[in-house]
Amino acid sequence: MESDKGNVLQTGLSAGIAILAMVSLLAGGMGMVASLWFLGYSDLMDVVAGAAGLVAGSVLFAVGLSSLTFFGTRTMGESR
Numbered sequence: 001m002e003s004d005k006g007n008v009l010q011t012g013l014s015a016g017i018a019i020l021a022m023v024s025l026l027a028g029g030m031g032m033v034a035s036l037w038f039l040g041y042s043d044l045m046d047v048v049a050g051a052a053g054l055v056a057g058s059v060l061f062a063v064g065l066s067s068l069t070f071f072g073t074r075t076m077g078e079s080r
Contacts, residue, residue: 014071021067028060 035057038050 017067018071021064021071023064024060025064025068028057028062028064031057031060033057 032054035050035053038046038053041047041050
């Protein structure tokens with residue numbers, strides 16, 4: 001009974017981590033697309049804001065992708 005409770009908790013935690021990683025991946029991708037809009041403006045401050053948003057979006061995207069990769073390799077290793 002005690003080990004089943006641990007498995008359920010671990011499965012729920014793993015699902016939560018996967019959802020957060022997907023949200024980070026999607027937010028980073030959408031942030032990069034939105035920042036590309038500002039890179040086309042002629043005002044210098046808009047271009048700087050677009051570049052900063054592009055960097056922030058790429059960081060979020062990379063964190064989400066690496067989290068999903070780590071999560072996927074860990075769960076595949078445990079199933080063997």
